[in-house]
Amino acid sequence: MKTHEVVIESGRSEKNYWRDLWKNRELLYILSMRDISVRYKQTILGTSWSLIRPLITMMIMFFVFSKVAKLKGDPGIPYPLMILAGLTIWTFFSNSFTQISTSITANSNLVTKVYFPRLIMPLSSSVVSFIDFLVALGLFVVLTIWYQFWPDWHILFLPFFIILALLASFAFGLIFAVLNVKFRDIGQLIPFIVQIGFYACPIAYSSRLVEENAGEWWHPIYYLNPMVGIIDGFKWSLLGDKAFFNPNSVINSVVVIGIFLFISIYFFRKRENSFVDDI
C-alpha cells in the first residue's frame, strides 16, 4: 500500500490539489444532493416551485414589456419565447453566482471543522443551480411545442453557451465568495448586483434595440458586459437566425470571463487555507 504523505507549511498549497478535488467527487455529489433534497422540504408544492417561478416571472415580464411598454421583440419570434430563453440562462447565471458567492459562509460549520478542497463548496452550489436550470429548460421545450417553434442546427452551440454561463458565475462568484468570508457587506451587495444585471442584459428586450442606438456613448460600454454575448448566443442557439446575435460579443465574453476566472481561482486558492481564521 502506498503511504499517503502530507507536508503542512504556511503558504504551501497542496501539491495534488486538483487530484484531491477529483478524489473528493463523492463529497461533491453528496453535498449537492443535500442542497437539492433540503431545498423544498416542508413545502406543499415541492419541486414544482422550480417551474412555477420562471413561468410566472415570464408571464409578468411578457405583460409589462410587451403589452404595457410595447417593446418590439425579434421579428418572427413569439415574445414569450424570447423572454423565457433569456430568463432561463440569466436565472442560471444569477442563481449560480449568488450561491457560489455565499457558499463558503453558508457552510461555515464545515469550514471550521473539517478539511477538504474548499472549491467543493462553490462547485456543489452551482450543481443545484444547474438542476434548476434543466427544469426551466424543460419548461422552455414545452413552450416551443405550444408555439410550434422548432429549433434548427444552431442548437448544437447550446452547450457552449451553457458552459460559458457556468464559467462566468465562477469567474465572478469565487472572488465574492472569498471577500464574503471577511466582509459580510458582500452578502448585501449581491442581490443588488443581480438586479442591475437583469436590466443591463438583453433579457426582457432584444439586443436589436441596443443596436439601433449604435452611435450612443453607452453602446460600447453595454458590450463590456460578458453576459450580453452569452444571453444573445443562448437565444440564437434556441431560436435560430431570427434572434439577434452579434458574434463579436461572444469573443468579448470569452476574454473577460477567461481573465476573471484566472484571477478568481488564483485568489481563491491563495486564501482558502485561512478561511477559517476570518469566518
Add this chain to the structure above:
Amino acid sequence: MAVITAEDISKRYIIDHKRGKGSSSIKDALGEQIRKIFNGKKSPHQEAEHIEHEDFWALRDVNFSVEQGDRIGIVGHNGAGKSTLLKVLSKITEPTTGRIHIRGRIASLLEVGTGFHPELTGRENIFLNGAILGMTREEIRKQFDAIVDFGGIEKFLDTPVKRYSSGMYVRLGFAIAAHLDPEILIIDEVLAVGDAEFQKKSLGKMRDVSASGRTILFVSHNMTAVQALCNRTLYFERGRLIEQGETNQVVASYLSKISKTKLIREWNTPEEAPGNDLVRVKKIEILPEYVDNQIFIDVRTPFRVRFEYWNLMDKANLNLSLHMNSMTGECIFNVGTQSQSYSKGLISGECLVPGHFLNDGTYNVSMMIVKDTVTPLYNMEEGLIFDVADYRDGVAWYGKWPGYVRPQLKFHTEMMEENILND
C-alpha cells in the same frame, strides 16, 4: 517510524481593537488599501479611527513527533492552544510558521456530527457526515448496519435529525466517526458529551481503535480518560508545549499546576486582612497528605483545612463553622467546632478531611466565625477553591463517577446458590 513530525509550529491570530467610533468592516479595509495605493500614508481622519492590531500567538514554537501506534493525550487549560494544534494538524487552518510532516491517512473528529443537516433523515445524514469525514459511499454502505447498531437509532433512521433528542444526535454522530478507518485519528473532547452509558461505549471503541495499532491524538479535560487511553501526553500552556512524555508523569504535573496556587491564602497584618472590626482572617490553607509521592490531591488523599484568624475583641465565646461546597453551590457538608472563650489574639483551627471521601471535582471551602454559637461575625465565602483528581484502580470504566462523595463503604457480594439452571 515517526508518522507526525512537527517542527517549530506557530500560529498567530491578529486581534483588532477598534479605537474611536465607526464599526464598518469593508470601509476600513478598503479605505486603508486605497489610501496606501494613492498616497502611501494614512489620512489624519484614519489616524483618529485607528484600528489597533494585536498579535496573539495561539501556538508558539511547538516541536514534537508522534510514532506509529502512539496514543497521544493533549492536555492544558482552555485557550492553551490544544484545539488550534488539532486544527493545524487537520489542515483546517495553516500554521503561521513551521512545518509538519504527516505520513498516513488522517481523519479528525473535532465535533460530533459535523455537517449534519437538521432537515435530513438519520439515514441521509450518515452518508452526508461519512462523506464529510472522508469515507467513500462504498465504505459507508459496508459499515451502515454497524453504525446504526452502535448508535442505537434503528427506529429513527427515517426521521429528520431535527426531531432527534440531543443524546440521539450525539450517538449517531459518534457512531459514524467510530467507524472511520484512518491511520491517524484526531479527536477533540467528544467524550464531554453524551450520557455515562454512551461515554463508556465510546471510550471502549477508542481502546479498540488504539489496540489495532492506529495512531490517536486525543484532546481532553478528562484526565481519567487520558490516563487510561494514552501512552504519551503533551501539556500545553499559553500556546507553548511545556512538557511532553509519559502520560502519568505529565498528567501529574498538569494536575499539580492547576491546583498549586490555590492551596493557600494568607494576609500578613490585620489591616489588609478580610474581615471586620471584630475578627479578621489571617490565613486559610489546605495541607494534603499526598499518597505515592504525588503532588496533587486525588480521591485518595486526606487533607487538613487550616484556618487562622485574629480576634479583636477582649473576650468572646467563639467557634468555627466550615462549609464544603460544590462548584454548583450545594453544600456537601458542614462541620463546626466547640465554642470556646478567647481573649484578644491569633486563633487557629484545623479540620481533617479523610481520603476516600470527596468525589473528584472542584470544591470550595468557606469558613464562618460564630459568636455565642448563634451570631455569625464573619463569613468568608469561597475561602479556597481546590480540585480533587480522579483515581481508579481495577476499573475499566472511565466515565464521570457520579455523586459528591465517594466513600469506601463495606460492600460485598457472595454466591448464594450454584448451578440453578440444571436441577
